[in-house]
Amino acid sequence: MRVLITGFPQPTHIYPLVPYAQALQNAGHEVCVACPGGVEDLITSAGLTAVTTGRAEEVDVDTWAAMEAPDLDEMDRLAEELGFHNAADRDHWEVFYQFFVFATRFYIPRKPRKDIEELVDFARAWKPDLVLWESWFPAGAVAARACGAAHARVVIGPDYGMWSAERFAERQRRAGAASLENPYPSTVARLANRYGFDVDDELLNGQRTIDPLTPELRLTTGPSDIPVRWIPYNGGMAKPSWLHGRPERPRLAFTVGVSTRAFDQGEWRTPKIFEAVSGLDVEVVATLNSDQLVGIDRIPGNVRTVDYLPLSQLLPTCSAVISHGSSGSLWASIAANIPQLITDTGDRHRLDLDNAENKTTAARAQADNAEEKVTERAPDSWISSKFVVDRGAGLRLDHQTQSVEEMRAQIAEVLDGPSYREGAAALHREWLSKPSPADIVPDLEKLAAER
Structure with missing residues (x-):
């Protein structure tokens, strides 16, 4: 089968995907790792095929601010509305809002990005049977649905996406109405809607989830979907x-x-x-x-x-x-x-x-x-x-x-x-x-x- 693997184009996000790509390739499957530019050398040095969409660009502080920098007042207001008064929930919320959602918005801004359009175009042209997408990069799920492929989410750290879904659902049960909007699904909807489909749980969480975490680190209450051993990969070099x-x-x-x-x-x-x-x-x-x-x-x-x-x-x-x-x-x-x-x-x-x-x-x-x-x-x-x-x-x-x-x-x-x-x-x-x-x-x- 053909397998497309994609993730946020930074070493700390790409490296955890390499063992899955190598395992599938060693099993005889055709594997491509495709993502926005800048990490192709990390991919090819692992013996994998890289597909670059768009090109690497320097991002200065002004550009970051234009890409919907986190609004700390809004973050605090939502925390109060959600009832996050204990230190643990507040810590999770601040990381979710400032890091996880911001990372999602970076590649799914209000104005479409050419590199993400090219990722979807590649998926439609290459027609993979399966897409594995890293949990901080839901553009991969959109690419999978756009080309009709099966897809699985790969968790690489505390599952802030699923955690937020559980917390907003809990608040809705308490309040009796969905009076607060979770910023994660609404961000993914920007890209999904452009290709003619709505956001649902499967798009946000994958048809399956590859999960190497223990319950303490997962943050969520549900059972692990596809448990797996985290194989450390940090690149290679000659041993001194x-x-x-x-x-x-x-x-x-x-x-x-x-x-x-x-x-x-x-x-x-x-x-x-x-x-x-x-x-x-x-x-x-x-x-x-x-x-x-x-x-x-x-x-x-x-x-x-x-x-x-x-x-x-x-x-x-x-x-x-x-x-x-x-x-x-x-x-x-x-x-x-x-x-x-x-x-x-x-x-x-x-x-x-x-x-x-x-x-x-x-x-x-x-x-x-x-x-x-x-x-x-x-x-x-x-x-x-x-x-x-x-x-x-x-x-x-x-x-x-x-x-x-x-x-x-x-x-x-x-x-x-x-x-x-x-x-x-x-x-x-x-x-x-x-x-x-x-x-x-x-x-x-x-x-x-x-x-």
């Missing part, structure tokens, strides 16, 4: 010689993802973490580029900085990891069977797109108005840190409230404590018990055949 053998002392990985590379100079967690690890008898490998190291006066002697290194190469050589708690880092660490320290703060999730460009860590720290600061909290950090702590597989680090000595003590505790290794091993066994991407290929073949 210093990774060939075992380290002479415990090795600690430090990774904070790609977001601060893209939008900031300086990295707010790093100064304190460097101070904390400098007093430990460990070898630290920090995957930080030059922009993330802006403002760092001294790199401790036991810290090696590398611009890029696949976590699938680094983590198996480590005794523990410090990360920002993204799904990619979380599952790569679980796959490597190591304890985790996840950085998280009590910050609210507040974006400041108008003032985000060129804001250094120092500038943020000196801001007089806290509402104008770019948040020092990663979107999923609190979910991941709670999960790891509750499962006994690690601890939470808060650079805002903890002293260097407190952070150092927690890092040492995780490195030395057998209970954290046991907790990590339990998560690893649970991860191994799930079917691999190759194991679910028959489910996907059946879906295509039925449709």
